[in-house]
Amino acid sequence: MTSNTELNWGIHVLDTGFHRDNMAACYVVEDEGENGVEVAIVETGTKDTVPVIEAFLHDRGIDFEQVKYVIVTHVHLDHAGGAGLLMQMLPNAKLVVHEKGARHMINPAKLQAGATAVYGEEVFSKTYGDLLSIDESKILVPADEEVLTLGSRSFSFIDTPGHARHHFCVYDNKSQGFFTGDTFGLAYQELTTDKGPFIFPTTTPVQFDPDALKYSIKRLLSFQPQRMFLTHYGMVEQPDVLAEVLLARIDVLVDIATRNANHSDRINVIKEEVLVYFIEQLAEHNCTLSKSDQVNLLAMDATLNAQGLDVWLSLRD
Ligand SMILES: [Zn+2]
Numbered sequence: 185m186t187s188n189t190e191l192n193w194g195i196h197v198l199d200t201g202f203h204r205d206n207m208a209a210c211y212v213v214e215d216e217g218e219n220g221v222e223v224a225i226v227e228t229g230t231k232d233t234v235p236v237i238e239a240f241l242h243d244r245g246i247d248f249e250q251v252k253y254v255i256v257t258h259v260h261l262d263h264a265g266g267a268g269l270l271m272q273m274l275p276n277a278k279l280v281v282h283e284k285g286a287r288h289m290i291n292p293a294k295l296q297a298g299a300t301a302v303y304g305e306e307v308f309s310k311t312y313g314d315l316l317s318i319d320e321s322k323i324l325v326p327a328d329e330e331v332l333t334l335g336s337r338s339f340s341f342i343d344t345p346g347h348a349r350h351h352f353c354v355y356d357n358k359s360q361g362f363f364t365g366d367t368f369g370l371a372y373q374e375l376t377t378d379k380g381p382f383i384f385p386t387t388t389p390v391q392f393d394p395d396a397l398k399y400s401i402k403r404l405l406s407f408q409p410q411r412m413f414l415t416h417y418g419m420v421e422q423p424d425v426l427a428e429v430l431l432a433r434i435d436v437l438v439d440i441a442t443r444n445a446n447h448s449d450r451i452n453v454i455k456e457e458v459l460v461y462f463i464e465q466l467a468e469h470n471c472t473l474s475k476s477d478q479v480n481l482l483a484m485d486a487t488l489n490a491q492g493l494d495v496w497l498s499l500r501d
Pocket of ligand 1: 258260347366
């Protein structure tokens with residue numbers, strides 16, 4: 185049984201169970217309005233997350249009819265892979281997705297083909313199963329800064345390209361926080377120390393754009409948020425302090441990629457340098473985990489970051 189944590193403001197964090205504990209979250213937001221309690225689910229995880237959400241709603245005494253929105257920050261499959269299956273369970277819910285991601289939710293064939301090419305047939309079907317399509321009439325594509333209400337609270341949708349062009353972040357006025365998807369980086373709880381969360385960027389393929397990402401992060405700060413709800417993983421506070429670190433680390437990753445652009449084995453060289461850089465930064469962060477635990481926590485992200493930086497280098501040239 186995966187864990188869930190209650191935050192304030194009617195927000196729960198659920199562990200999607202993606203790959204390991206505490207790697208990918210989804211959030212359930214409840215709010216009392218004139219028509220009773222309304223519910224939004226932010227991020228769906230994969231098909232294997234749907235029973236987790238189902239059990240959580242059941243335990244909370246929430247009827248499926250009360251779920252008004254399923255919101256995915258972008259259509260990468262650790263965020264939106266379970267959307268089709270989840271939507272089948274929720275008769276009144278609208279899927280809220282970036283306009284550039286909506287067509288992949290209506291017809292997931294291309295998304296499925298792309299991911300199958302990356303992971304192979306066997307891993308794909310085990311991890312993600314068949315992606316189910318969602319009827320166009322059930323999809324909302326908010327414009328930049330458009331507001332949707334849930335009970336007495338409001339969600340503002342902010343276009344945040346950089347990690348992916350089909351990415352928005354969601355500002356929740358009640359918590360004064362953003363659901364940031366992958367735009368505001370990753371901060372695994374195992375790496376939090378007396379110096380706070382260890383935040384780092386994700387540059388996964390195929391749309392990483394450092395200038396756009398830095399602009400999007402600064403744009404989030406312009407709303408003066410008090411906290412960020414990361415998909416990977418959980419709530420962090422003092423976003424202005426974390427943003428400075430995050431912006432600097434984007435520059436370091438881009439520098440690692442640029443210096444190795446002409447290397448014959450650049451993906452592997454970039455991956456190794458990114459991992460070494462993270463481990464060095466963790467030492468400065470007073471991380472007391474063993475080196476092998478640190479590598480285990482970060483190896484997959486170093487690989488994905490290297491792949492994304494490689495694609496970025498190719499597109500740049
Ligand atoms: Zn992503």
